[in-house]
Amino acid sequence: MIQKNLILVMILFSCWSGPETPAIQAKYDFKNVGKLFINSIPDHSNMLGSGAMVRNALSHNFLKYGYVITESNDNLFEVQIKQKVNSLELFCMITEFTDSEMIVVPYRHEDRGYTKTVVQQSADLNQEEKSKSSQLQTSTTTTHAGKVREGNIVEYTHSKVGIMLKMIDKRSGNLVWSNSYWYSGLELQRTIDLCIKNSVKQINKLFP
Numbered sequence: 199m200i201q202k203n204l205i206l207v208m209i210l211f212s213c214w215s216g217p218e219t220p221a222i223q224a225k226y227d228f229k230n231v232g233k234l235f236i237n238s239i240p241d242h243s244n245m246l247g248s249g250a251m252v253r254n255a256l257s258h259n260f261l262k263y264g265y266v267i268t269e270s271n272d273n274l275f276e277v278q279i280k281q282k283v284n285s286l287e288l289f290c291m292i293t294e295f296t297d298s299e300m301i302v303v304p305y306r307h308e309d310r311g312y313t314k315t316v317v318q319q320s321a322d323l324n325q326e327e328k329s330k331s332s333q334l335q336t337s338t339t340t341t342h343a344g345k346v347r348e349g350n351i352v353e354y355t356h357s358k359v360g361i362m363l364k365m366i367d368k369r370s371g372n373l374v375w376s377n378s379y380w381y382s383g384l385e386l387q388r389t390i391d392l393c394i395k396n397s398v399k400q401i402n403k404l405f406p
Contacts, residue, residue, distance in 0.1 A: 220377035220400065226367070228374075228404040232282035234260075235368070236275035242295035252292060252361060255390050259398035279405050285368040288401075293378070294360030297386045307347040357386040359393045365401075375404065 236256055239249035257267050257275045266278040360380035367374050377400065381393035 220375060223372065223374040226372070226374040227284075229406065230282045230284045231279050231286055231405060233285040234277040234279055234365070235270070235285065235287045236260075236277065237287060237289050238273055239290045239292065242292040244295045245297065248292055248295045251387075251390055252290060252359075252394065255394040256288075256290070256398065259391075259394050260402075263398070263402050286365045286374070287368050289364050289366065291362045292360070293362055294358050294380065296355075296358045298357045298384060299355045304348070356382045356384060357389040358382050359386075359389045361393060361397065363397055363401075375401075 236253060239253045241247060241249040253275065257277075260277050261267055268276045268278075270276050358380070359382075360378070362376070362378045364376035365374055366372065377397070379393050379397045381389050381396070383389035383392065
């Protein structure tokens with residue numbers, strides 16, 4: 199029962215995600231954006247292929263919002279926003295990418311034991327016996343031997359994914375939007391999906 203409660207607490211409280219408030223260029227008109235290009239994402243040092251995993255998650259989540267996505271000749275994912283002239287480039291840097299791990303922690307508990315002494319004295323004493331009360335006391339000593347318990351405890355670390363996104367106007371080169379996101383979960387692929395889901399949900403709000 200304790201183990202089940204521990205797992206429930208881990209699910210409810212350790213999986214927490216952003217986002218923070220994004221930085222936006224106030225004068226930029228997102229209504230005139232027709233295309234968004236998702237650039238290649240460098241791998242995080244912790245895992246080869248992490249960049250492709252994050253970029254695929256980005257394109258997948260844009261697709262869920264109904265956008266048409268094509269891959270251009272220069273290895274860019276092109277997201278069709280609407281029939282407008284401006285284009286944005288989306289860059290992503292993976293700030294944290296850690297898969298979950300199982301850790302076996304050895305433990306040793308030593309019980310040194312104890313000794314218990316019980317003193318007993320008769321409660322029904324006559325006058326003569328009261329003067330010899332010291333002779334009517336009895337004691338019992340019990341010794342409990344100690345014991346040593348040894349074993350292993352299995353613990354799990356969480357998957358962690360953190361990203362920083364920025365969007366640059368392709369014609370002017372101006373930075374128009376940026377934000378960071380992170381997520382901590384029990385399974386890596388789901389952690390990536392939920393982290394990216396939050397980011398795309400916020401980007402989608404820019405294009406009414």
